[in-house]
Amino acid sequence: MVARTLDTDLAWELVLSAVDRSNVTLALPGTDTAAVKLNGHGAWHLIQPATGEAKDLLSIFLPLCRPLPSDGRSKVIGQLGQSLDGRIATVTGRSRFINGDDGITHLHRIRAVSDAVIVGAGTASTDNPRLTVRRTSGRNPVRVVIDRHRRVPDSHFLFTDGEAPTLRLVAGTYEKQDHTAIAPGVTEVPCLGDESSSEPVDPRLILEVLADFGLRKIFVEGGGVTVSSFLNAGLLDRLHVMVAPMIIGSGRPAFSLPEIDFLDDALRPRAQLVNLGSDMLFDLDFSGKQ
Numbered sequence: 001m002v003a004r005t006l007d008t009d010l011a012w013e014l015v016l017s018a019v020d021r022s023n024v025t026l027a028l029p030g031t032d033t034a035a036v037k038l039n040g041h042g043a044w045h046l047i048q049p050a051t052g053e054a055k056d057l058l059s060i061f062l063p064l065c066r067p068l069p070s071d072g073r074s075k076v077i078g079q080l081g082q083s084l085d086g087r088i089a090t091v092t093g094r095s096r097f098i099n100g101d102d103g104i105t106h107l108h109r110i111r112a113v114s115d116a117v118i119v120g121a122g123t124a125s126t127d128n129p130r131l132t133v134r135r136t137s138g139r140n141p142v143r144v145v146i147d148r149h150r151r152v153p154d155s156h157f158l159f160t161d162g163e164a165p166t167l168r169l170v171a172g173t174y175e176k177q178d179h180t181a182i183a184p185g186v187t188e189v190p191c192l193g194d195e196s197s198s199e200p201v202d203p204r205l206i207l208e209v210l211a212d213f214g215l216r217k218i219f220v221e222g223g224g225v226t227v228s229s230f231l232n233a234g235l236l237d238r239l240h241v242m243v244a245p246m247i248i249g250s251g252r253p254a255f256s257l258p259e260i261d262f263l264d265d266a267l268r269p270r271a272q273l274v275n276l277g278s279d280m281l282f283d284l285d286f287s288g289k290q
Helices: 008-018 052-065 101-112 121-127 203-212 224-232
Strands: 025-027 034-038 044-046 075-082 087-089 116-120 142-146 166-170 186-190 217-222 238-243 270-275 280-285
Touching (some): 008 034, 008 052, 034 052, 052 101, 052 238, 052 270, 052 280, 075 087, 075 224, 116 224, 166 203, 217 224
Parallel strands (some): 075 217, 116 217, 142 166
Antiparallel strands (some): 238 280
């Protein structure tokens, strides 16, 4: 049998076939030829040769495809796209597009292996995102907007394009229930407390609400305050920080975390650094597990 070198397109098809699977051998698409072996602990090894770019793609995304833990916990990945000087937007909140084409494709790929993608009201209002997988293959995730005060205009894509179900989390008292299906279009979910409250939204409550909808593989896409709230609460399993070769010089910082006095108190996740082409990716592992 002649070996077939995996390129990024083939590697991505293997990633999609690996979602929620372990202890299996993945075959080349449309064949019985073994390509990648997965075990039950997140490890994997290649059976076919692969380009460097394909290996990088597998090393980034196969960990995101592991089956959910049996204890009912959600798996959460966050993402920040920033400049070299740690800015995610200008002082006016403009962030399209700090990252280049390769970084944006990477973003769409994370969406494709997630059940739901979360954005805060500020990011949704300013960027008017679609949160779909237009740049890659795979299914669109359920879109989730944290919008306690209904700040996001009703005319924005999330509420009008019909590309994927959208949950709009708004002020109100949450009534826990088991949802058998998510309706198409936009569903408002009262769960974020008093509308007049200025208290930050509890990210644990958001995960609880999404789990009731059967959504447990969660992608927190932005903005910086929202991602930081999940990080500060210890709820991120992984964080992808994409750094663009750009210096803005002012603007909104990537992270909003409590001050520390000593470097010993700094967060030091395991990391791999991957050149995406237009951007450099820091793939940060906060799970504490291999």
